Amino acid sequence: MSSPWIAALTALFAWWFSTGAILLVVRRSDRTGREAHAMSLVLAVPLLALGAAALIVTRESQSVAATYAGFAGALAIWGWIELSFLSGVVTGPDRRPAAPGLSGSDRFAAAWGTVAHHEVLLLGGLAGVVLLTTGAADDTALWTYAILFVARIAAKLNLFLGVPRINLEFVPSTLSHLKSHMRQGPVTLxxxxxxxxxxxxxxxxAERLISAPDPASTVKFALLTAISALALLEHWFMVLPLPDARLWRWMLPAPRSRQD
Known part of the structure; x- marks a missing residue:
């Protein structure tokens, strides 16, 4: 398990599987109703607890196993927060579509109102991870969450400002109003x-991976290189005509609108 290739493949599988699992839960709940979304979030609370526990248990350890556990713990915390958003439970105070003709600061304020609570929760998650990892022997969990946090904020800004490709296929009915706040067009700065x-x-x-002094460091930087490269790839999906939706479409049930 100390091979950098195994670590990178682990990160790739975790990215694919966790994304697919969240989309599956959201799609199934979407076919049932809003109450099912709230219940799915409640039932996933143990995932959040396990993620926090992984960070606590491995605080004093600097081993390959602790590195993997920290990475998995950060993903579990992140996954629960993402589920809270996609389920429509934690979004923002404004659930209305964008008003026609909005521009500039007015458009930004309207868009912010749709995601404000989730952004605060993301910051709270970051603060929690910082608290749990301060003074820890291994900081893989902190870097993992930080990469996901920065990448998600950047992605949201780009969807708001404009990108050529926007995949709306997996947007649940609880967040249908967000589509009107996204802009499809040329990229911005x-x-x-x-x-x-x-x-x-x-x-x-990657540079740190090449010069890693021990197996735990090798695994750590292989995981971080892979997860940051995947975050980069997700940004390029907004520009390049790649069929990224096929990675998960096959495992999801049809939307309710196709059945009813």
Missing amino acids: AFPVAVTLLTFATGCF
């Missing part, structure tokens, strides 16, 4: 800034 930042991060982690 936000895209090259985000891509440059993620490319730089991937390169830095």
Whole structure:
């Protein structure tokens, strides 16, 4: 398990599987009703608890197993917060579609109102991970959450400002109003800034991987290189005509609108 290739493949599988699992839960709940979304979030609370527990248990350890546990713990915390958003339970105070003709600061304020509570929860999650990992022997969990946090904020800004490709296939009915706040069109300055930042991060982690002094460090930087590269790839999905939806479409039930 100390091979960098195994670690990178683990990160790839975790990214694919966790995304698919969340989409599956959301799609099944969407076919049942809003109450099912809330129940799915409640039933997933043990996942959040296990993620926090993984960070606590491995605080004093600097081993390959602890590195994997920290990575998995951060993903579990992140996954629960993502589920809270996609389920429509934690979004924002405004659930209305964008008013026609909005621009500039008015458009930004309207869009912010649709996701404000979730952004606060994301910050709370980051604060919680920082608290649980301060002084820890291994900081894989902190870096994992930080990469996902920065990448998600950058992605949301790009969807708001404009990108050529927007995949709306997996947007649940509880978030249908968000579609009106996204802009499909040429990229703005936000895209090259985000891509440059993620490319730089991937390169830095890869450089640390090459010079890693021990197995735990090798696994740590292999995981971080892979997850930052995947975050970079998700940004390129907004520009390049790649069939990324096929990665998960086959495992999801049809939307309710196709059945009823």
